[in-house]
Amino acid sequence: MNKNLIEVEGLKKYFNVGGGNVLKAVNDISFSIAEGETLGLVGESGCGKSTAGRTILRLYEPTGGSVKFNGVDISKLPPKKMKAMRRDMQMIFQDPYASLNPRFTVTDIIGEALDIHNMAGSRAERKRRVEELLDMVGLNPDHATRYPHEFSGGQRQRIGIARALAVNPKFIICDEPISALDVSIQAQVVNLLKDLQDRLGLTYLFIAHDLSMVKHISDRVAVMYLGRIVELAESEELYANPMHPYTKTLLSAIPIPDPEIEANKKRILLEDDANGPIHSAKGGSGGGAFDLENSELVEVTKGHWVSMPKK
Numbered sequence: 332m333n334k335n336l337i338e339v340e341g342l343k344k345y346f347n348v349g350g351g352n353v354l355k356a357v358n359d360i361s362f363s364i365a366e367g368e369t370l371g372l373v374g375e376s377g378c379g380k381s382t383a384g385r386t387i388l389r390l391y392e393p394t395g396g397s398v399k400f401n402g403v404d405i406s407k408l409p410p411k412k413m414k415a416m417r418r419d420m421q422m423i424f425q426d427p428y429a430s431l432n433p434r435f436t437v438t439d440i441i442g443e444a445l446d447i448h449n450m451a452g453s454r455a456e457r458k459r460r461v462e463e464l465l466d467m468v469g470l471n472p473d474h475a476t477r478y479p480h481e482f483s484g485g486q487r488q489r490i491g492i493a494r495a496l497a498v499n500p501k502f503i504i505c506d507e508p509i510s511a512l513d514v515s516i517q518a519q520v521v522n523l524l525k526d527l528q529d530r531l532g533l534t535y536l537f538i539a540h541d542l543s544m545v546k547h548i549s550d551r552v553a554v555m556y557l558g559r560i561v562e563l564a565e566s567e568e569l570y571a572n573p574m575h576p577y578t579k580t581l582l583s584a585i586p587i588p589d590p591e592i593e594a595n596k597k598r599i600l601l602e603d604d605a606n607g608p609i610h611s612a613k614g615g616s617g618g619g620a621f622d623l624e625n626s627e628l629v630e631v632t633k634g635h636w637v638s639m640p641k642k
């Protein structure tokens with residue numbers, strides 16, 4: 332196993348939501364990601380995945396905990412050092428159209444990423460680099476002068492990937508990069524991300540709300556529920572032997588192509604948490620269905636961690 336590139340320890344991100352209430356969007360999560368590894372982070376909408384991603388990159392200031400990148404604690408780096416560090420840590424977003432400036436050509440979009448880190452060099456060098464990046468993500472370099480609306484959804488996501496790659500990052504957070512794409516296109520983008528990982532030695536945190544596609548890209552998967560990680564295991568192990576009721580729920584939500592199997596399949600209904608992730612200042616627990624407040628991750632078999640009530 333390679334050394335850890337990312338080490339997240341007790342990370343918290345709380346939002347004040349008024350009335351003395353605090354929304355614990357990320358509530359004490361810990362995990363590491365080895366160099367060249369892909370960790371999947373899955374859970375339903377609102378469980379805190381995106382907030383976790385943004386807090387890891389310090390696009391949100393953490394409420395508590397630490398994030399180490401290559402052994403350096405970035406949670407306390409001053410802005411200048413953090414800017415330099417950002418080159419190594421990039422993000423790909425769910426909706427490539429919303430994250431690409433419609434008035435910019437592809438050259439401008441990718442070139443801007445180079446400019447931010449003074450990596451553009453001469454005009455000719457910038458053009459050459461943009462064309463190289465387009466080629467890398469399977470787009471025609473001749474299309475560099477086109478605008479985002481001239482591309483399909485899948486092609487736009489490729490532009491988003493090229494922009495992230497422009498600064499030669501080591502770590503990329505892929506925040507639901509395929510959720511907005513047609514199913515037929517999803518596998519192509521996943522395969523592209525895998526190829527790029529092999530070629531460039533990238534490390535990924537791959538965020539998704541269901542488990543179906545995550546399986547194909549992740550070495551290990553962490554399952555998030557109400558701001559916490561409730562299960563973490565190698566992908567194969569998690570799919571073959573899910574232990575936490577919430578993981579079982581997510582797995583039961585993956586559609587099976589055979590309608591007969593689908594019709595006979597029982598959905599595990601999750602008794603929802605009354606408070607959600609909101610905790611009142613007076614000490615309301617938000618522990619809910621699984622009493623997460625009084626639970627801890629326990630290594631049940633080697634590398635397979637499950638949230639269990641504290642003894």
Ligand SMILES: Nc1ncnc2c1ncn2[C@@H]1O[C@H](COP(=O)(O)OP(=O)(O)OP(=O)(O)O)[C@@H](O)[C@H]1O
Pocket residue numbers: 346354356374375376377378379380381382383540608
């Ligand atoms: N800036 C913010 N201020 C207040 N609450 C926020 C903020 N950002 C996120 N939240 C809340 O934090 C919780 C977690 O949101 P987050 O977007 O991280 O979840 P998610 O699992 O990524 O969901 P989705 O897949 O829908 O993006 C939600 O309850 C959300 O409403």
